[in-house]
Amino acid sequence: MRSAAAAFAWEFRQRHRWGLAGLVVYLFVLAAIKMLFLARGHAISFDNNLSYAFVVVVPVTATFLYFLAVFSFGLAGDLAARQSMYPARLFTLPVTTAGLAGWPMLYGTVAMALLWAAMRLFALWPPEFDVPMIWPALLAASMLAWLQALTWMPYPLPGLRVIVTVLWLTAIDAVVFIAVEFKVREPVMLALLAPHVPLAYLAARFAVGRARRGHVPDWRRMFRPLSTFATVLANRRESFPSAARAQVWFEWRAHGRSLPLLVAILLPFELGQLFIHGDTPKLVFYTLAVVLLTPGFMAGFVSATASTSNPPFLATRPLSSASLIAAKLTATIWSTAAAWLLVLAAVPLGLELSGTWPVVIEPARRLHAVIGTPRAVVIGLLALSGLILWTWKRLVQGLYIGLTGRASLIKGNVFLTLSLLCVLGPALHWMIGNSLVRVAVVDVMGWLPAVLVPIKMAAAAWVVTRLYRSGLLSDRVLVTGAACWCAAVLALYGVLVWIVSTPLFPRSFLALVAILAIPLARLSAAPLALAWNRHR
Amino acid sequence: MNEPVINVTGLTRRFGARAALDSVSVSLPRGAVYGLVGANGAGKTTLIRHILGLLRAESGSVRVFGLDPVADPVAVLSRIGYLSEENDLPGWMRVGELLRYSRAFYSGWDDAYAEELRQAFALDPAAKIKTLSKGQKARAGLLIALAYRPELLVLDEPSSGLDPIVRRDILGAVIRTIADEGRTVLFSSHLLEEVEQVADHVTMINQGTIVLSAPLDVIKASHHGASLNEIFVAHVGRGATPAEAV
Numbered sequence: 001m002r003s004a005a006a007a008f009a010w011e012f013r014q015r016h017r018w019g020l021a022g023l024v025v026y027l028f029v030l031a032a033i034k035m036l037f038l039a040r041g042h043a044i045s046f047d048n049n050l051s052y053a054f055v056v057v058v059p060v061t062a063t064f065l066y067f068l069a070v071f072s073f074g075l076a077g078d079l080a081a082r083q084s085m086y087p088a089r090l091f092t093l094p095v096t097t098a099g100l101a102g103w104p105m106l107y108g109t110v111a112m113a114l115l116w117a118a119m120r121l122f123a124l125w126p127p128e129f130d131v132p133m134i135w136p137a138l139l140a141a142s143m144l145a146w147l148q149a150l151t152w153m154p155y156p157l158p159g160l161r162v163i164v165t166v167l168w169l170t171a172i173d174a175v176v177f178i179a180v181e182f183k184v185r186e187p188v189m190l191a192l193l194a195p196h197v198p199l200a201y202l203a204a205r206f207a208v209g210r211a212r213r214g215h216v217p218d219w220r221r222m223f224r225p226l227s228t229f230a231t232v233l234a235n236r237r238e239s240f241p242s243a244a245r246a247q248v249w250f251e252w253r254a255h256g257r258s259l260p261l262l263v264a265i266l267l268p269f270e271l272g273q274l275f276i277h278g279d280t281p282k283l284v285f286y287t288l289a290v291v292l293l294t295p296g297f298m299a300g301f302v303s304a305t306a307s308t309s310n311p312p313f314l315a316t317r318p319l320s321s322a323s324l325i326a327a328k329l330t331a332t333i334w335s336t337a338a339a340w341l342l343v344l345a346a347v348p349l350g351l352e353l354s355g356t357w358p359v360v361i362e363p364a365r366r367l368h369a370v371i372g373t374p375r376a377v378v379i380g381l382l383a384l385s386g387l388i389l390w391t392w393k394r395l396v397q398g399l400y401i402g403l404t405g406r407a408s409l410i411k412g413n414v415f416l417t418l419s420l421l422c423v424l425g426p427a428l429h430w431m432i433g434n435s436l437v438r439v440a441v442v443d444v445m446g447w448l449p450a451v452l453v454p455i456k457m458a459a460a461a462w463v464v465t466r467l468y469r470s471g472l473l474s475d476r477v478l479v480t481g482a483a484c485w486c487a488a489v490l491a492l493y494g495v496l497v498w499i500v501s502t503p504l505f506p507r508s509f510l511a512l513v514a515i516l517a518i519p520l521a522r523l524s525a526a527p528l529a530l531a532w533n534r535h536r
Numbered sequence: 537m538n539e540p541v542i543n544v545t546g547l548t549r550r551f552g553a554r555a556a557l558d559s560v561s562v563s564l565p566r567g568a569v570y571g572l573v574g575a576n577g578a579g580k581t582t583l584i585r586h587i588l589g590l591l592r593a594e595s596g597s598v599r600v601f602g603l604d605p606v607a608d609p610v611a612v613l614s615r616i617g618y619l620s621e622e623n624d625l626p627g628w629m630r631v632g633e634l635l636r637y638s639r640a641f642y643s644g645w646d647d648a649y650a651e652e653l654r655q656a657f658a659l660d661p662a663a664k665i666k667t668l669s670k671g672q673k674a675r676a677g678l679l680i681a682l683a684y685r686p687e688l689l690v691l692d693e694p695s696s697g698l699d700p701i702v703r704r705d706i707l708g709a710v711i712r713t714i715a716d717e718g719r720t721v722l723f724s725s726h727l728l729e730e731v732e733q734v735a736d737h738v739t740m741i742n743q744g745t746i747v748l749s750a751p752l753d754v755i756k757a758s759h760h761g762a763s764l765n766e767i768f769v770a771h772v773g774r775g776a777t778p779a780e781a782v
Contacts, residue, residue, distance in 0.1 A: 240637070240639075253628065320610050
């Protein structure tokens with residue numbers, strides 16, 4: 001290694017070589033598709049936004065977020081801590097502070113610019129869409145540069161980093177959105193964005209300099225009365241009645257609070273849209289849809305951290321693997337409940353304060369008039385229960401992969417999910433656009449659950465057999481679990497039969513849907529995954 | 537009958553092509569201090585991880601209190617106090633919370649003894665683990681490993697990288713545990729002087745194989761009173777710490 005610049009480049013390349021290789025493959029595929037289209041003289045049209053979103057937007061957004069995490073060293077830091085997230089091991093290198101701040105920022109901003117250049121060059125853009133030349137690259141680079149500066153900065157209070165970063169990045173985003181809304185020309189956009197990277201660099205250099213000198217401001221003295229109160233409360237708490245309860249507390253404190261906290265941070269911004277677009281019913285419903293999908297969406301992010309941690313400290317607790325999983329599941333139930341309590345309290349408040357209740361009540365009245373009170377209530381409750389169950393499923397469905405502790409399995413799962421998303425969009429687009437295929441798909445749609453249900457049941461049978469043989473769960477727990485699952489499926493089937501009373505959907509189809517909707521195989525595999533990790 | 541607390545027979549473990557443990561057999565009767573010594577990478581931690589059930593025996597068998605620690609982790613771990621070399625206590629917990637959390641797992645938890653240890657180790661119950669120094673974290677780990685008076689205390693390189701005062705606390709803990717009749721200590725280290733101070737029985741491990749295992753006084757007598765460092769060099773061909781390499 002001949003220079004600090006080369007050493008920084010080597011570290012980024014070496015640590016993330018598989019992610020970068022995946023990105024190169026994706027860009028290669030995009031370029032090949034584009035050349036195929038152009039060689040055959042096909043017109044590129046996206047009458048379906050969904051397919052464009054899946055082919056281009058999902059992978060690019062994932063790569064953008066990945067770059068943000070990589071170049072800000074965010075993959076290995078504590079976001080809520082007061083201390084800088086810049087790796088302390090680098091402070092002792094014989095490199096100037098300008099170099100410590102500058103090289104990662106230079107590589108990151110160049111990577112962001114190259115990402116945009118590659119997308120502009122290789123992605124299939126609709127001809128009617130005027131693709132901007134440079135400013136998106138500059139926006140991505142600016143976002144990264146500010147994220148670096150703000151995460152490397154030491155803060156006087158715990159958690160302040162999150163608030164400052166979210167507010168500042170949202171402000172930059174809002175300015176750009178307004179500029180786009182007003183159809184501002186590219187040179188103006190460049191003028192708006194150009195100062196960001198140099199300013200962020202100055203801030204980053206200042207931040208790294210302070211962190212390097214160990215200068216962490218401390219305002220906690222101002223909140224000492226609160227802190228004393230919290231300590232008194234903590235000391236007054238009585239002992240846990242059992243090891244299982246102690247473990248639930250541990251899971252709640254370690255991971256359970258993340259989802260309600262994230263939802264609480266996002267809700268004011270989302271519900272704030274009601275005050276801006278309250279006079280447009282369509283936008284009110286869009287806003288409510290986003291709010292109702294937020295817990296489930298954020299649960300996906302939270303589960304990634306909650307499911308992968310199994311340090312020796314936890315592995316050496318005298319608790320069975322099944323009890324450790326039970327504690328995790330209980331904490332996820334609390335977490336889901338807390339997140340939804342927030343949503344259910346905030347939505348009526350937001351509707352009331354923004355004066356948009358009538359916009360929501362009117363369609364509800366129409367539905368009530370058409371299907372009657374009991375069905376309207378049950379549909380509402382079913383939709384709410386479905387969203388709550390979906391949130392909980394998102395929290396727990398990754399446990400069977402994450403708890404194995406095998407990096408190759410975890411990364412492979414992420415790669416497969418993203419790949420599936422990329423394939424699903426064009427496949428849907430093709431099916432919707434082709435009437436023959438559409439008819440064929442509708443014909444076989446009834447059979448799709450009939451194919452999926454045996455797969456699910458076979459997987460569940462395999463998992464239960466392994467659980468029984470390993471002795472991880474007692475016979476009683478296995479039988480009780482199976483009985484609860486059957487009861488949930490029967491209850492859902494009963495509700496579906498009552499609501500969907502149409503010959504279009506035969507009862508056998510509804511039974512299969514109920515079987516598919518209630519989690520079984522992946523959830524049951526979690527104790528096996530943990531035991532496999534705990535006793536390697 | 538004095539049944540061994542730990543009984544390892546023909547234990548072999550490979551990580552890829554490298555044998556971390558090769559046909560290791562060890563038997564530890566109750567009521568003594570066992571020093572497991574060897575250079576870094578000799579296989580000490582791998583052996584301890586098998587004893588705790590964190591690694592599954594590929595071949596051979598591991599029995600702790602006559603039980604398989606993988607098949608019955610609750611029965612085994614509830615009788616072991618363990619201080620890990622990595623010291624991975626959850627940083628977000630306060631010391632008081634760590635004590636409250638840990639006491640829920642052990643029926644033999646002694647509140648008075650825990651408080652005595654906390655004061656002796658000068659640990660503030662309101663302090664967060666992540667704000668503690670390395671030595672304070674080691675003390676906190678030692679506190680929760682000792683407070684329920686475990687039948688078997690397992691210390692994996694407990695003094696690695698710590699100052700002499702914390703090392704003294706750890707050795708003091710070993711001596712206290714010995715004072716409780718019938719308790720056993722397994723103490724792994726590459727600092728042979730420390731092991732020499734407290735161990736009754738020494739097992740030397742090198743490249744995954746046991747090169748010597750005998751009571752310390754027997755070892756010393758057969759080596760004409762040489763120090764443990766000198767005996768280690770004679771059997772292994774180099775010192776246990778990098779500075780002592782021959």
